[in-house]
Amino acid sequence: MSGIADVARAAGVSKSTASRALTGRGYVSEHTRSRVRDAAERLGYVASTNAASLVTGRTHNIALIVPRVNRWYFGSVIEGVERSLISAGFDLTLFVAEPDSRDRESLYAHFLARKRFDGVLAVALEPDDDDIERLRDYGKPFLHIGNELPGITTLGVDNFVIGRMMTEHLLTLGHTDIAFLGRTPPSEPSARDVDDRSAGYLAAMTEAGLAGSARLEPATLTLPDGYAAAASLLADRTSRPSGIVAACDEIGIGTIIAARRLGIAVPAQLSVVAVDGHDYADMFTLTTIEQDPAAQGEEAVRLLLEQIAGADARPVRHSAPARLVVRASTAPPAHTLAAV
Amino acid sequence: MSGIADVARAAGVSKSTASRALTGRGYVSEHTRSRVRDAAERLGYVASTNAASLVTGRTHNIALIVPRVNRWYFGSVIEGVERSLISAGFDLTLFVAEPDSRDRESLYAHFLARKRFDGVLAVALEPDDDDIERLRDYGKPFLHIGNELPGITTLGVDNFVIGRMMTEHLLTLGHTDIAFLGRTPPSEPSARDVDDRSAGYLAAMTEAGLAGSARLEPATLTLPDGYAAAASLLADRTSRPSGIVAACDEIGIGTIIAARRLGIAVPAQLSVVAVDGHDYADMFTLTTIEQDPAAQGEEAVRLLLEQIAGADARPVRHSAPARLVVRASTAPPAHTLAAV
DNA sequence: TTGAAAGCGGTACCAC
DNA sequence: GTGGTACCGCTTTCAA
Numbered sequence: 001m002s003g004i005a006d007v008a009r010a011a012g013v014s015k016s017t018a019s020r021a022l023t024g025r026g027y028v029s030e031h032t033r034s035r036v037r038d039a040a041e042r043l044g045y046v047a048s049t050n051a052a053s054l055v056t057g058r059t060h061n062i063a064l065i066v067p068r069v070n071r072w073y074f075g076s077v078i079e080g081v082e083r084s085l086i087s088a089g090f091d092l093t094l095f096v097a098e099p100d101s102r103d104r105e106s107l108y109a110h111f112l113a114r115k116r117f118d119g120v121l122a123v124a125l126e127p128d129d130d131d132i133e134r135l136r137d138y139g140k141p142f143l144h145i146g147n148e149l150p151g152i153t154t155l156g157v158d159n160f161v162i163g164r165m166m167t168e169h170l171l172t173l174g175h176t177d178i179a180f181l182g183r184t185p186p187s188e189p190s191a192r193d194v195d196d197r198s199a200g201y202l203a204a205m206t207e208a209g210l211a212g213s214a215r216l217e218p219a220t221l222t223l224p225d226g227y228a229a230a231a232s233l234l235a236d237r238t239s240r241p242s243g244i245v246a247a248c249d250e251i252g253i254g255t256i257i258a259a260r261r262l263g264i265a266v267p268a269q270l271s272v273v274a275v276d277g278h279d280y281a282d283m284f285t286l287t288t289i290e291q292d293p294a295a296q297g298e299e300a301v302r303l304l305l306e307q308i309a310g311a312d313a314r315p316v317r318h319s320a321p322a323r324l325v326v327r328a329s330t331a332p333p334a335h336t337l338a339a340v
Numbered sequence: 341m342s343g344i345a346d347v348a349r350a351a352g353v354s355k356s357t358a359s360r361a362l363t364g365r366g367y368v369s370e371h372t373r374s375r376v377r378d379a380a381e382r383l384g385y386v387a388s389t390n391a392a393s394l395v396t397g398r399t400h401n402i403a404l405i406v407p408r409v410n411r412w413y414f415g416s417v418i419e420g421v422e423r424s425l426i427s428a429g430f431d432l433t434l435f436v437a438e439p440d441s442r443d444r445e446s447l448y449a450h451f452l453a454r455k456r457f458d459g460v461l462a463v464a465l466e467p468d469d470d471d472i473e474r475l476r477d478y479g480k481p482f483l484h485i486g487n488e489l490p491g492i493t494t495l496g497v498d499n500f501v502i503g504r505m506m507t508e509h510l511l512t513l514g515h516t517d518i519a520f521l522g523r524t525p526p527s528e529p530s531a532r533d534v535d536d537r538s539a540g541y542l543a544a545m546t547e548a549g550l551a552g553s554a555r556l557e558p559a560t561l562t563l564p565d566g567y568a569a570a571a572s573l574l575a576d577r578t579s580r581p582s583g584i585v586a587a588c589d590e591i592g593i594g595t596i597i598a599a600r601r602l603g604i605a606v607p608a609q610l611s612v613v614a615v616d617g618h619d620y621a622d623m624f625t626l627t628t629i630e631q632d633p634a635a636q637g638e639e640a641v642r643l644l645l646e647q648i649a650g651a652d653a654r655p656v657r658h659s660a661p662a663r664l665v666v667r668a669s670t671a672p673p674a675h676t677l678a679a680v
Numbered sequence: 681t682t683g684a685a686a687g688c689g690g691t692a693c694c695a696c
Numbered sequence: 697g698t699g700g701t702a703c704c705g706c707t708t709t710c711a712a
Contacts, residue, residue, distance in 0.1 A: 001455075003705055014683045019707055026708085027681055046453040050399070051705035053390045054688045061433075069422070070415030070619075078409045082436045086443060091451060093401075094434045096422045103426060111431060113386040224623040260600070279410075283564040343689055354699045359691060366692080367697055391689035394704045 002043040011039040022047065058118055061091040062304065065107070065122040067098045071221075072250070072278050073293050077123055077145060080297025088305055093117060099129050100189065108134055115140070119304045121297075125149060126192055141307035145300050147192045148317050153307075155300050155318040157291045159193045162322055163200020165289055166245045166273045169324060171208050174332045175243035175271060178205065181229060181255060182247020183216040194221070194247050197275065201245050215241075219251055226254025234262055234270070242333040243271040249278035249288055256284050256329060267331035277325070285328035296320045342383040351379040362387065398458055401431040402644065405447070405462040407438045411561075412590070412618050413633050417463055417485060420637025428645055433457060439469050440529065448474055455480070459644045461637075465489060466532055481647035485640050487532045488657050493647075495640050495658040497631045499533045502662055503540020505629055506585045506613045509664060511548050514672045515583035515611060518545065521569060521595060522587020523556040534561070534587050537615065541585050555581075559591055566594025574602055574610070582673040583611040589618035589628055596624050596669060607671035617665070625668035636660045 008018035013032060020026035021036035028036075039045075053059045064081055066074045078094070085092050095111065097103040108131060112120070119141035125132060127149060135142050136152055144154040163180075170178050180201045184191050198216050205214040219229035226246065234240050234255075246252035252274025259266050266272060274281075277290030299318070307313050348358035353372060360366035361376035368376075379385075393399045404421055406414045418434070425432050435451065437443040448471060452460070459481035465472060467489060475482050476492055484494040503520075510518050520541045524531050538556050545554040559569035566586065574580050574595075586592035592614025599606050606612060614621075617630030639658070647653050 004707095005705080015706080016684080016708075017682055020682090023707080029681060032681080046450075046455075048394075048705055049454045049456050050390050050393045051688090052707070054388070054394060054690090054705080055707045057688085059390075069409065069418045070412065072410065075410030075415055078434070079436060082409070082434060083443075086435070086446065086451070089450065091456070092434050094418070094422060094432050095426070096419060103423075106426065110386075110429065111426070114389045115386075116389050116431070223620060227623055257597075280563060283567055344691095345689080355690080356692075356700075357698055360698085363691080369697060372697080388689055391704090392691070394689080394706090395691045397704085 002045050004045070004047065006043055007036065007040045007045045010043060011036045053116075059116055060089060061093055061117040062301070063093045063095060063112060063117040063120045065095045065097065065120065067096070067124050069094075069096055073248075073276065074123060076293035077297040080294030081121060081301055082297075083294070084298040084301040088301070090118075090301075090305075098189075099124075099126050099131070104131065112138065118308050119143070121145060121300055121304060124191075124193070126190070141304055141313060143300055143304045143307070145296055147196060151315050153303065153313070153315050153318070155296055155303065155320060156193075157320045157322045159196035160200040160203070162275050162289050163197035163202075163245070164204045165200070165322075165324060166197075166275060167201045167204035169273050169287070169326075169330065170243040170245065170271055171204060171210075173243075173271065173330060175241075176208075176210055176333075177213055177241045178210070178243040178245060179215045179217055179233065179241040180245045180247070181217045181233065182219045182221060182226065182251045185218040185220060188220060191221075197247055219247070219254075221248045221250060223250040223254045226251030227258050228254075230255035230258035231262065234258060234264060240264075240270070242269075242335075243273070243330075246272060246274035249274045249276035249281050249286060252286050252288065252329070253278070253280055253284045256286065266329050269334055271330040271333070273330050275322070281325075282327070287327045287330040288325055289322050290325050291320060291322040342385050344385070344387065346383055347376060347380045347385045350383060351376045393456075399456055400429060401433055401457040402641070403433045403435060403452060403457040403460045405435045405437065405460065407436070407464050409434075409436055413588075413616065414463060416633035417637040420634030421461060421641055422637075423634070424638040424641040428641070430458075430641075430645075438529075439464075439466050439471070444471065452478065458648045459483070461485060461640055461644060464531075464533070466530070481644055481653060483640055483644045483647070485636055487536060491655050493643065493653070493655050493658070495636055495643065495660060496533075497660045497662045499536035500540040500543070502615050502629050503537035503542075503585070504544045505540070505662075505664060506537075506615060507541045507544035509613050509627070509666075509670065510583040510585065510611055511544060511550075513583075513611065513670060516548075516550055516673075517553055517581045518550070518583040518585060519555045519557055519573065519581040520585045520587070521557045521566065521573065522559045522561060522591045525558040525560060528560060531561075537587055559587070559594075561588045561590055563590040563594045563597075566591030567598050568594075570595035570598035571602065574598060574604060580604075580610070582609075583613070583670075586612060586614035589614045589616035589621050589626060592626050592628065592669070593618070593620055593624050596626065606669050609674055611670040611673070613670050615662070621665075622667070627667045627670040628665055629662050630665050631660060631662040 008015045018036050021028045021033040097107050124146045146156045148154050219225050255272050264270050273287045275289040281288050348355045361368045361373040437447050464486045486496045520538050559565050595612050604610050613627045615629040621628050
């Protein structure tokens with residue numbers, strides 16, 4: 001394990017010259033530079049980031065805070081972030097902690113306080129999250145992937161618009177009895193993204209003069225729970241809606257599976273629209289509003305690195321794209337067809 | 341941002357005494373210790389890990405290398421690792437790189453070479469992976485989560501035994517026409533764990549005198565691909581097996597879905613057994629060999645931290661538990677029932 | 681264009 | 697039990 005002193009000696013120059021040659025900061029003659037480079041190569045020299053950080057204050061390391069790993073959305077974001085970080089020469093330190101959990105507390109008290117990173121990326125923060133202020137006050141570049149948050153730079157899809165788009169898709173097809181499936185159950189911490197989606201749904205229903213028949217059914221954002229919730233919602237054929245707006249693809253897929261098991265034909269007797277663009281959506285021919293969380297992760301890294309490099313750091317909202325992909329889980333309602 | 345010098349001054353002691361009081365190494369009177377602690381608290385002092393690492397050589401950071409994030413098994417491992425790391429006061433640096441990928445190369449050349457960690461955890465390495473030697477030669481504690489590998493400490497389930505258990509479960513129920521679904525397709529890099537599972541299947545079939553009817557059908561380890569492969573395998577009712585051993589739960593679930601769509605009753609007309617203990621297994625009433633990747637991650641951290649603390653580092657194989665959970669996707673084959 | 685020397689923020693040795 | 701001081705490995709003035 002050779003240090004820069006060894007490299008300098010091997011190249012016949014001083015430590016300072018070696019440092020300049022290797023980092024590219026400061027004047028070094030072309031000839032010297034290449035000699036130093038060769039020596040470094042030969043010795044297998046790799047700079048100690050620790051030592052460098054100690055003096056420069058830069059760590060080439062980003063902290064990423066996610067509530068969970070094992071969920072499609074978060075996993076995709078992590079992959080996107082990691083990918084662009086590594087190609088930028090940065091390390092990724094991962095923290096997993098649900099908002100308001102005990103882990104969260106120690107995270108802020110001990111880990112982030114060490115400031116062993118140049119910037120922070122957080123995913124799916126809630127507006128009332130105490131941590132937001134703390135993160136902002138660390139004074140390091142900080143960016144949120146998820147909904148808009150006051151005072152900080154954020155990146156994400158517009159969930160209100162998405163809720164509305166999903167609903168309007170069904171309305172346009174002629175549905176009038178449309179339920180929203182995936183409202184956060186009372187037992188769970190509230191989630192802003194879901195709330196915004198359901199708000200979009202309600203707005204669209206209201207505009208269509210259907211406020212009276214709007215209903216928000218609870219379910220957590222998982223396939224099994226979506227399945228269970230759909231199964232109980234669809235069990236009673238008299239109250240069954242003709243269209244379901246699902247809070248995410250996992251719920252949408254759970255709904256499709258539940259419908260099949262109950263002998264309800266999709267889309268003939270039931271239309272299902274969801275949002276995400278999950279890997280499984282195509283297999284279940286799910287009509288969905290696709291977003292690209294990996295791309296959001298990459299874009300977030302780009303923006304964060306810009307800030308680290310000194311770009312303007314005023315809080316901005318960056319809107320991530322989302323587009324409707326129509327598959328075979330949505331169609332006009334049965335009575336419409338009958339009328340034709 | 342106060343340093344230890346500020347703390348020392350505030351407590352009226354020297355830097356060395358402050359350091360001893362705070363780190364707990366060396367003698368300090370109780371009285372002094374508490375005064376220093378108070379001062380540190382008051383000033384919001386947090387030690388710079390960088391500076392400490394520079395002199396101690398310890399970073400309190402672990403590198404975790406996974407091929408993917410967004411798959412149930414890997415995601416669960418990551419969560420387990422993160423959880424126990426954080427409670428041990430360690431940071432997690434995450435690297436995502438498929439074996440033999442280009443990312444992999446830069447990972448070793450640039451990132452791991454910086455040695456900014458006290459140990460390395462790698463998941464799902466292949467035996468012919470060039471990186472294994474490199475990792476071992478870094479001289480840092482190194483542990484593999486996955487199959488056994490020569491010369492290094494590993495932790496994981498015994499996939500051969502699992503393949504055999506799955507098959508024997510079906511054999512015991514009376515099945516004789518059993519296919520293995522999930523052999524690695526030729527287009528994919530070979531995967532040792534899958535190979536071991538299929539080898540266990542073949543061994544069990546051979547022992548039962550059924551080597552002639554054994555077959556290995558290709559599929560990647562994803563639900564959509566398991567679905568597609570099962571759909572084509574099951575389409576021809578004349579050649580359809582009565583039992584399927586799936587290489588993982590995703591494939592098993594895909595198979596169940598395919599069977600339902602083809603109108604094949606599970607388990608009456610088709611038994612499906614798989615392995616993993618995926619979150620969705622229960623919902624699909626899938627009989628499976630459960631393993632606990634999060635627990636494996638936690639255990640791996642425990643072992644690694646022991647090594648870092650100086651424990652014996654001779655390579656050992658740690659076997660992770662796996663147990664058969666019988667649900668409603670397996671039953672005696674139809675002809676058996678008919679005979680009763 | 682290059683080199684000497686001062687420190688970044690701690691820890692650890694040694695003498696007191 | 698405590699303080700002085702060298703030093704971890706690098707970057708960065710400043711002078712030559």
